[in-house]
Amino acid sequence: MDGIARISSFFLLSVLLQSSLNSSLGSAQSIISAGKMATAGKVIKCRAAVAWEPDQPVVIEEIEVAPPQASEVRIKIVATSVCHSDLYHLLQSMHKDGFPTVLGHEGAGIVESVGSGVTEFQPGDKVIPLFLCQCKECRFCKSPRTNQCERAWTRVRQEIMAGVESRFTCKGKRVHQFMGTSTFSEYTVINQIAVTKIDPAAPLDKVCLLGCGICTGYGAAVNTAKVEPGSTCAVFGLGAVGLAAVMGCKAAGAKRIIAIDINPDKAEKAKVLGATDFVNPKDHNKPIHEVIAGMTNGGVDFSLECVGNVEVMLSALESSMEAWGVSVIVGWTDMYDISIRPRHLICGRTWKGSMFGGFKGKDGVAEMVKAYLEKKVRLDEFITHNMTLDQINDAIELMKNCKCIRAVMTVSPQ
Numbered sequence: 166m167d168g169i170a171r172i173s174s175f176f177l178l179s180v181l182l183q184s185s186l187n188s189s190l191g192s193a194q195s196i197i198s199a200g201k202m203a204t205a206g207k208v209i210k211c212r213a214a215v216a217w218e219p220d221q222p223v224v225i226e227e228i229e230v231a232p233p234q235a236s237e238v239r240i241k242i243v244a245t246s247v248c249h250s251d252l253y254h255l256l257q258s259m260h261k262d263g264f265p266t267v268l269g270h271e272g273a274g275i276v277e278s279v280g281s282g283v284t285e286f287q288p289g290d291k292v293i294p295l296f297l298c299q300c301k302e303c304r305f306c307k308s309p310r311t312n313q314c315e316r317a318w319t320r321v322r323q324e325i326m327a328g329v330e331s332r333f334t335c336k337g338k339r340v341h342q343f344m345g346t347s348t349f350s351e352y353t354v355i356n357q358i359a360v361t362k363i364d365p366a367a368p369l370d371k372v373c374l375l376g377c378g379i380c381t382g383y384g385a386a387v388n389t390a391k392v393e394p395g396s397t398c399a400v401f402g403l404g405a406v407g408l409a410a411v412m413g414c415k416a417a418g419a420k421r422i423i424a425i426d427i428n429p430d431k432a433e434k435a436k437v438l439g440a441t442d443f444v445n446p447k448d449h450n451k452p453i454h455e456v457i458a459g460m461t462n463g464g465v466d467f468s469l470e471c472v473g474n475v476e477v478m479l480s481a482l483e484s485s486m487e488a489w490g491v492s493v494i495v496g497w498t499d500m501y502d503i504s505i506r507p508r509h510l511i512c513g514r515t516w517k518g519s520m521f522g523g524f525k526g527k528d529g530v531a532e533m534v535k536a537y538l539e540k541k542v543r544l545d546e547f548i549t550h551n552m553t554l555d556q557i558n559d560a561i562e563l564m565k566n567c568k569c570i571r572a573v574m575t576v577s578p579q
């Protein structure tokens with residue numbers, strides 16, 4: 166009897182313990198879900214780096230982020246990095262109508278809340294914002310010939326590098342959402358067509374790089390140039406975009422990859438990612454396309470310009486084999502024209518441009534996250550600095566002075 170009494174009191178105790186555990190878990194869960202819901206539907210006040218005017222340091226401010234409207238998703242940004250296109254808007258194009266703005270388009274975060282009609286995302290999902298959306302319904306999205314989408318902000322107000330709408334205000338002023346994303350903010354609101362859900366196992370402080378630079382360079386080699394096994398390639402400019410292009414050429418099976426940069430510090434990383442040769446144009450007293458032609462018996466099969474300089478775009482074109490070379494413009498500028506003699510193309514060269522590496526936004530980023538998790542593409546090698554959003558001006562300076570490949574900033578705790 167004693168034994169049975171002991172067993173039943175053990176059961177009673179474990180039932181009691183279990184039920185008290187359940188009730189405390191239950192209350193913890195309701196606190197968590199109450200926490201999730203606490204901000205849903207309300208304006209969030211949070212910190213963001215506001216670029217008030219061109220060519221000035223950005224300022225960490227408290228901004229108001231409106232709740233997501235129909236088809237929109239509000240995202241807590243966890244990590245972000247600086248791409249040269251952020252610097253282009255801040256320091257080069259300096260289009261006054263594009264300010265004040267919150268820069269940043271290479272980021273990753275967690276869905277905080279969703280607007281009406283959103284079924285693809287739920288609070289808690291890990292996501293990457295897309296500067297190039299994919300609505301999956303327009304004639305562009307339905308065509309395999311392009312990764313553009315007819316609903317993209319780029320088709321409306323290209324010069325201010327932002328869409329017409331914004332959910333941000335600061336000190337009573339409306340603030341643009343740069344490239345529709347604005348990842349230099351603790352929270353942002355984006356239409357669901359410009360967000361992609363990613364594998365929950367993905368580390369956000371690494372895969373944030375897939376929001377722009379790495380997909381751009383890698384895809385420019387693989388999707389746009391369509392580099393072939395056994396071919397020769399030349400990559401001009403070895404920032405994250407160019408280094409990712411080197412990685413793409415290698416993945417496509419190129420036998421010779423010539424990496425070109427005026428900064429000799431870039432040589433080592435280029436070799437780690439697959440370059441077979443490094444050329445510094447400053448070491449030569451003849452045009453770089455003549456140097457490349459001399460190294461390759463007339464020119465490379467594929468060349469990629471990843472600088473954003475029209476002179477280099479011409480050099481890249483002329484470095485490709487006259488009879489069949491394919492040259493791809495990846496670097497961004499909207500400030501200068503290019504002119505060439507038609508014969509450079511008539512004899513057989515193809516000149517192409519590549520936006521976001523030819524990847525369709527949602528599909529491409531999710532595919533590249535998977536490739537990273539399967540160790541088929543590298544990201545860690547691109548991260549030279551880890552910082553916080555407070556150090557944003559230091560990160561911009563590093564980029565401006567070519568002292569980093571990518572500086573990843575923690576924006577919010579996960």
Ligand SMILES: NC(=O)c1ccc[n+]([C@@H]2O[C@H](COP(=O)([O-])OP(=O)(O)OC[C@H]3O[C@@H](n4cnc5c(N)ncnc54)[C@H](O)[C@@H]3O)[C@@H](O)[C@H]2O)c1
Nearest residue numbers: 249250402403404405406426427472473495496497520521
């Ligand atoms: N097409 C797209 O979708 C897309 C997307 C992202 C970035 N971009 C553009 O790609 C370019 C590269 O971006 P990033 O973030 O890698 O920039 P980055 O500043 O990190 O790298 C640029 C590299 O080019 C080198 N360089 C400068 N002048 C050169 C010259 N004359 N010859 C050879 N190398 C030279 C620099 O030393 C540097 O290493 C930028 O123009 C950026 O705006 C385009």
Ligand SMILES: [Zn+2]
Nearest residue numbers: 300303306314
């Ligand atoms: Zn579309």
Ligand SMILES: [Zn+2]
Nearest residue numbers: 248250377378
């Ligand atoms: Zn970019």
